[in-house]
Amino acid sequence: MSPKTIFSLIIVGGVLSILSSSLYVVQEVERGVKLRFKEVVDDDLEPGLALKIPFVEQVMKFDGRVQVLDAPPEEYLTQEKKRLLVDSYITWKISNVKNYYTSTGGGSIRNASRLLAPRVNNGLRDKFGLRTVHEVVSGEREELMVELTSEINQFTEDELGITILDVRVKKIELPAAASEAVYARMRAERNREAREYRSTGKELAEGIRADADRQERVIRAEAYRDAEKVRGEGDALASGIYADAYSSNSEFYSFYRSLDAYRKSFSSKDDLIVLKPDSEFFGYMKASKPN
Known part of the structure; x- marks a missing residue:
């Protein structure tokens, strides 16, 4: 070559x-x-x-995706000075590349985690110290995490170029006595809620029964009123028929009424009627004697 x-x-x-x-x-x-x-x-x-x-x-x-920092378990004191062992994690991502590169000394994720961990640890310590065990375990944990995330971001976004997306507690371990006390309060609260629900249900049931009774009385009264009205109309109609019959043939009408009275009076073989000899009750029978 x-x-x-x-x-x-x-x-x-x-x-x-x-x-x-x-x-x-x-x-x-x-x-x-x-x-x-x-x-x-x-x-x-x-x-x-x-x-x-x-x-x-x-x-x-640098990796711009969401990163997860799994913090080691830490002990915190609550407002009642009770110890809690808390296991938490953080999700974060780069928001300002220049600040991230400068603050971490070249953009190392390990350095970023080293800077974030104590900040979150101190924030959790402050938040747990303002709350009781009951509030931390069952009442205000979500509110606590939202507050902490917002407060930490005020520092990390400007100083580290990092946005904290979420701070979450994976597990909280309580001493045995504290656990039983918390669970007892939780049970008492649930029992109170159950009593309130039962009381509300009882009131609703009584209201429904009272309304049903009222409707029943109204329906019965309306039915009785309608029945009386029909009965009255029937009686009026019957009276009209009787009056028409009497006016058209009074003698036959009297005879018919007497026969009806005989039938009702002698419905049984043992019936006995005591009358005066001159009583008009058997007037038609007397009139029918042979000469």
């Missing part, structure tokens, strides 16, 4: 090396900064392929 060929290959290799060191790629899930002589000149690189000055500029890339 001639010296000219070797020189050409060296030139081509140098050009390729310079070209490759001039290109960089930022993935969609990454955040990056561009440095020039160790100073940040571009603090939020766009995803994609771009150019940089070889040997002068450097690109630092």
Whole structure:
């Protein structure tokens, strides 16, 4: 191989090396900064392929996805000075790449965790110290976490370039005596709620029964009124029929009424009626004697 060929290959290799060191790629899930002589000149690189000055500029890339910091269990004192062993975790992500790079000394996740852990630990200690065991275990845990996340973010977003997405308690362990006391209060509260529900249900049931009784009385009264009305109309109709019959043939009507009276009076063989001899009750029978 001639010296000219070797020189050409060296030139081509140098050009390729310079070209490759001039290109960089930022993935969609990454955040990056561009440095020039160790100073940040571009603090939020766009995803994609771009150019940089070889040997002068450097690109630092970091994972932009949600990170999880699993904090070691810590002991905290409640408002009643009772000890709780709390196991918690934190979810966070980079919000300001320049601040993150500067505060963590190069963007190490380990350094970021080292900075976050004591801040969250102190926040939990303060929040638990303002609450009772009952409030922490069953009452105000969600409110506590929301408050803590908001307060920590006031520091981490400006100082560390990190946004805390959530602080969550995985487990709270209580001393045996404290556990029993908390559970006893919880049972008492549930029993109180159950009594309230039963009392409310009883009141509703009594109201329903009273309404049903009232409706029954109204229905019975209306039915009695309608029956009396029908009975009255029937009696009036019967009286009208009797009156018409009497007016058309009074003698036959009297005879018919007497026969009806005989039938009702002698419905049994043992019936006995004592009358005066001149009583008109048997007037038609007397009139029917043969001559």
